[in-house]
Amino acid sequence: MVWNFRSDLPIYSQLIEQIKLGIVSGSFLPGERLASVRDMAMEAGVNPNTMQRALQELEREGMVYSQRTSGRFVTDDMRVIGHAKQRFAEEQIRSFLTAMEKLGYTRGEILTMLEEKETEHDNT
Amino acid sequence: MVWNFRSDLPIYSQLIEQIKLGIVSGSFLPGERLASVRDMAMEAGVNPNTMQRALQELEREGMVYSQRTSGRFVTDDMRVIGHAKQRFAEEQIRSFLTAMEKLGYTRGEILTMLEEKETEHDNT
Amino acid sequence: MVWNFRSDLPIYSQLIEQIKLGIVSGSFLPGERLASVRDMAMEAGVNPNTMQRALQELEREGMVYSQRTSGRFVTDDMRVIGHAKQRFAEEQIRSFLTAMEKLGYTRGEILTMLEEKETEHDNT
Amino acid sequence: MVWNFRSDLPIYSQLIEQIKLGIVSGSFLPGERLASVRDMAMEAGVNPNTMQRALQELEREGMVYSQRTSGRFVTDDMRVIGHAKQRFAEEQIRSFLTAMEKLGYTRGEILTMLEEKETEHDNT
DNA sequence: GTGGTCTAGACCACC
DNA sequence: GTGGTCTAGACCACA
Numbered sequence: 202m203v204w205n206f207r208s209d210l211p212i213y214s215q216l217i218e219q220i221k222l223g224i225v226s227g228s229f230l231p232g233e234r235l236a237s238v239r240d241m242a243m244e245a246g247v248n249p250n251t252m253q254r255a256l257q258e259l260e261r262e263g264m265v266y267s268q269r270t271s272g273r274f275v276t277d278d279m280r281v282i283g284h285a286k287q288r289f290a291e292e293q294i295r296s297f298l299t300a301m302e303k304l305g306y307t308r309g310e311i312l313t314m315l316e317e318k319e320t321e322h323d324n325t
Numbered sequence: 326m327v328w329n330f331r332s333d334l335p336i337y338s339q340l341i342e343q344i345k346l347g348i349v350s351g352s353f354l355p356g357e358r359l360a361s362v363r364d365m366a367m368e369a370g371v372n373p374n375t376m377q378r379a380l381q382e383l384e385r386e387g388m389v390y391s392q393r394t395s396g397r398f399v400t401d402d403m404r405v406i407g408h409a410k411q412r413f414a415e416e417q418i419r420s421f422l423t424a425m426e427k428l429g430y431t432r433g434e435i436l437t438m439l440e441e442k443e444t445e446h447d448n449t
Numbered sequence: 450m451v452w453n454f455r456s457d458l459p460i461y462s463q464l465i466e467q468i469k470l471g472i473v474s475g476s477f478l479p480g481e482r483l484a485s486v487r488d489m490a491m492e493a494g495v496n497p498n499t500m501q502r503a504l505q506e507l508e509r510e511g512m513v514y515s516q517r518t519s520g521r522f523v524t525d526d527m528r529v530i531g532h533a534k535q536r537f538a539e540e541q542i543r544s545f546l547t548a549m550e551k552l553g554y555t556r557g558e559i560l561t562m563l564e565e566k567e568t569e570h571d572n573t
Numbered sequence: 574m575v576w577n578f579r580s581d582l583p584i585y586s587q588l589i590e591q592i593k594l595g596i597v598s599g600s601f602l603p604g605e606r607l608a609s610v611r612d613m614a615m616e617a618g619v620n621p622n623t624m625q626r627a628l629q630e631l632e633r634e635g636m637v638y639s640q641r642t643s644g645r646f647v648t649d650d651m652r653v654i655g656h657a658k659q660r661f662a663e664e665q666i667r668s669f670l671t672a673m674e675k676l677g678y679t680r681g682e683i684l685t686m687l688e689e690k691e692t693e694h695d696n697t
Numbered sequence: 698g699t700g701g702t703c704t705a706g707a708c709c710a711c712c
Numbered sequence: 713g714t715g716g717t718c719t720a721g722a723c724c725a726c727a
């Protein structure tokens with residue numbers, strides 16, 4: 202996993218997003234055991250408490266669960282993962298449309314460009 | 326202008342991108358005079374040399390031009406701005422599609438979701 | 450407010466319960482401003498971080514809300530307070546019945562004793 | 574036996590309450606021999622003098638009796654145990670009603686909620 | 698070893 | 713001043 206932090210967002214919330222993305226995109230498999238808090242913190246270059254906070258939030262959201270002595274695991278509830286995936290997708294769409302409109306493209310133009318792009322890809 | 330830098334990319338190239346985005350999105354108007362290198366650097370919180378390097382690159386690309394005595398100006402060549410805008414749009418589309426595919430959506434699904442989103446907006 | 454901590458429960462969760470009790474029982478009024486995190490922590494004799502954690506959890510539950518620069522306030526949403534009150538009551542009932550049964554009283558006996566107690570009070 | 578002490582009450586009186594509760598609830602059987610003062614103190618994590626004081630008080634109340642050579646025993650006088658049990662029950666009822674009234678419930682509401690709770694249990 | 702809790706103390710943005 | 717974030721380092725229960 203590649204860790205990359207922006208300076209304008211709390212690290213812990215970026216950890217949450219990136220781990221969640223890892224789960225919904227399959228980098229972390231359902232039911233898979235995660236590295237220990239300390240190891241993940243070291244790998245990401247953050248304090249264990251910060252990583253702990255991110256993981257606890259993910260636990261609250263049902264994305265991971267912890268077993269006291271044996272570690273933390275990715276949820277195997279595909280519905281939870283599916284919902285998270287959908288929320289990610291909606292956010293992608295939202296920010297994409299916003300950026301394109303900021304560039305001055307109308308919604309119609311955006312859709313047209315995407316369909317052409319799709320067609321290009323079909324031809325590839 | 327809001328400046329925001331990632332730690333994994335050279336500052337100067339991020340400056341180039343953000344200023345260019347400012348020009349194509351209309352934050353900087355065609356022909357408009359830019360603030361001095363020193364002022365822009367201070368506002369962005371970067372070293373003047375770094376800002377200078379970014380502006381020189383933008384000059385090379387024809388996005389801005391300088392008049393020795395009176396300062397730097399945004400180009401008024403709409404073709405140059407248009408091309409830059411198009412390249413931004415293509416990059417947006419490319420990274421959007423990449424992110425969505427990483428989430429596991431097929432191109433068909435992506436297109437469908439976008440059309441639905443467009444429809445939602447039509448109804449708003 | 451009197452702070453009293455048991456050793457078998459995390460302090461932060463006891464803080465949550467006691468503050469919540471203060472809100473539902475009217476010690477803290479709806480919309481009232483709370484003391485600062487630091488002051489509440491000092492008063493309770495705990496670390497500011499621990500108090501912060503408790504207040505953040507209460508915020509997640511909608512019992513309080515924070516305004517960045519001016520402090521934290523008790524919610525004025527009476528429904529939220531009402532629900533919390535009801536949950537407290539149910540917990541009281543549950544633990545009361547458990548304790549009485551542990552003493553060997555049947556549910557019928559418990560109910561009878563309470564009705565007599567009620568009557569005593571009516572006569573007072 | 575699980576020992577749990579609050580910081581706002583003398584340890585010895587809490588010892589008295591908890592041992593008495595153990596007797597009336599059957600954790601200690603009538604006539605049963607108790608462990609030595611030293612062992613009970615160690616198990617509870619208190620000073621032997623403190624445990625000694627608690628046991629002497631229990632002896633004064635007739636809950637336990639000591640035989641000089643063979644140790645201390647739980648009383649086998651069921652009337653004594655019964656009275657203690659009744660006092661515990663009254664205390665439970667008193668503190669339960671106090672807590673519920675502090676939450677703002679009237680005596681009538683409390684009784685209604687308890688009857689409903691009883692009914693729920695009947696259905697279980 | 699694991700997760701979990703707590704403290705002490707720092708720095709930040711906001712106003 | 714306020715809340716918020718982060719780090720460093722300690723201790724605990726569990727098994």
